[in-house]
Amino acid sequence: MVEIKNVVIVGASGSLGEPITKALIDSGKFNVTVIKRPSSKASFPASVKVVPADTTSVESVTAAFQGQDAVVSAVGTEGLQGQNVLIDAAIAAGVKRFLPSEFGSDLANPKVAAFPIFGYKIATQKYLQEAIAAKPGLTYTYVVNGPFLDWGLHRGFLLDTKEGKPKIYDDGKTVFSATTLASVGQAVIGALSHYEETKNRFVYVRDIDISQKRLLEIAQKVAPEKKWEPVSVNTADIEKSSNEAVARGEFTAPVLVGYLFRGIFGEGYGNKWEKDDNALLGITGKTEADVEAILKDVLAGGK
Ligand SMILES: NC(=O)c1ccc[n+]([C@@H]2O[C@H](COP(=O)([O-])OP(=O)(O)OC[C@H]3O[C@@H](n4cnc5c(N)ncnc54)[C@H](OP(=O)(O)O)[C@@H]3O)[C@@H](O)[C@H]2O)c1
The missing domain is CATH 3.40.50.720 (NAD(P)-binding Rossmann-like Domain)
Known part of the structure; x- marks a missing residue:
């Protein structure tokens, strides 16, 4: 062995x-x-x-x-x-x-x-x-x-809570696995x-399967006093624009990150694992209460 x-x-x-x-x-x-x-x-x-x-x-x-x-x-x-x-x-x-x-x-x-x-x-x-x-x-x-769950929330990548105007991709319905x-x-x-x-x-591995819609609901629960004005974004449009930029030879960070949004929030990219190795690797997972705690920290200005 x-x-x-x-x-x-x-x-x-x-x-x-x-x-x-x-x-x-x-x-x-x-x-x-x-x-x-x-x-x-x-x-x-x-x-x-x-x-x-x-x-x-x-x-x-x-x-x-x-x-x-x-x-x-x-x-x-x-x-x-x-x-x-x-x-x-x-x-x-x-x-x-x-x-x-x-x-x-x-x-x-x-x-x-x-x-x-x-x-x-x-x-x-x-x-x-x-x-x-x-x-x-x-x-x-x-x-x-x-996507990294805590890092992604702190960086505003999974849900940008800073201005209260998070971009919600494809109606926020896609459920994805995050850790x-x-x-x-x-x-x-x-x-x-x-x-x-x-x-x-x-x-x-994954800690939780969750959608942007649910993340926004939890953020709204954590900060009900905040004015929330989500902005709808279409990931097919993002992919198209990234493809056009790549065809022009533009391999900039925003162009490439567009593919991440498509792959995480767009439907049909295997975003939620069909099975995982959590039990083998000792991952016990997180609950929505844990996500709420992360969002509380994010909204309180934590790093
Ligand atoms: N799932 C997600 O949401 C997510 C998010 C972010 C990143 N990631 C992935 O996680 C991995 C790590 O990314 P990160 O964001 O943690 O990276 P990062 O913060 O940018 O860290 C870079 C690290 O790599 C070292 N490094 C930089 N250039 C190097 C080179 N040419 N040769 C050797 N070491 C070098 C740096 O060391 P020095 O101290 O020497 O500079 C530093 O320790 C990547 O595969 C990335 O795609 C995933």
Whole structure:
């Protein structure tokens, strides 16, 4: 039986990398190391081992990955393209499990995978699978968690509560699966603790299935004194406009994010998981009362 004990995280200072690192440390199950790029200004908890490495160099990263059982990549948009270096280094260092920076939409769904925003993630999956086929030893897990529930509410991505004029996509009726950052951290622990069951596959987690309509109702309950003037937006129109921009060669953040809105709030993109791995990975889920608590914090100005 393969046991994952030594875990290294790349992108540990990011919005997701931080809670994943915290969850791994708090579990007490792993020896946790983080990679720090020469350019990084990040600081890390004292309980974590920090190893410097140039993430553009296979040699440098291979040296940093020595003795590691698993690599968790939580690199942000900027780092997605460079994950092949991490894969080559993981193979060279004899790492057993690689979790690429997925942590969102279900890229097993061909309609979602075709969105240009996921180009680098799909290319990474392909590279990883081909590398493993050529030289078995490393394995992978793709964590699919849908939009981050707490992060998405705090950032106004799932429901913009700031001005009281949230954009409601396609009447807000689409139910989608969403997961808090802490539960994504738990999913990583679960995947690393169940080597065989999570080997070379997508794992699906969620805290709750909810719609924008319901999120708005809960927000209105939390802040009834606020003037709520939702604005209707059509995700087919957004996709059309993003497609036109991409055809003109415009790969800007707003253009690409348009595909996320289509994939999360548009009907027919497998937005709500048919089944999940919550029980296997130790995710207990959240209730609408938990969502209400998050929205209370958001509306009170919490970060
Ligand atoms: N499901 C959702 O709702 C959702 C929302 C947001 C993100 N995500 C996904 O979560 C993952 C992480 O995103 P994030 O928003 O947490 O990222 P982020 O906050 O932008 O964090 C970026 C992290 O990546 C590191 N990094 C940046 N460029 C790098 C490079 N070239 N090589 C190596 N490391 C690099 C940074 O380290 P330094 O300290 O060295 O700069 C930092 O730790 C991504 O896959 C993203 O698509 C999902």
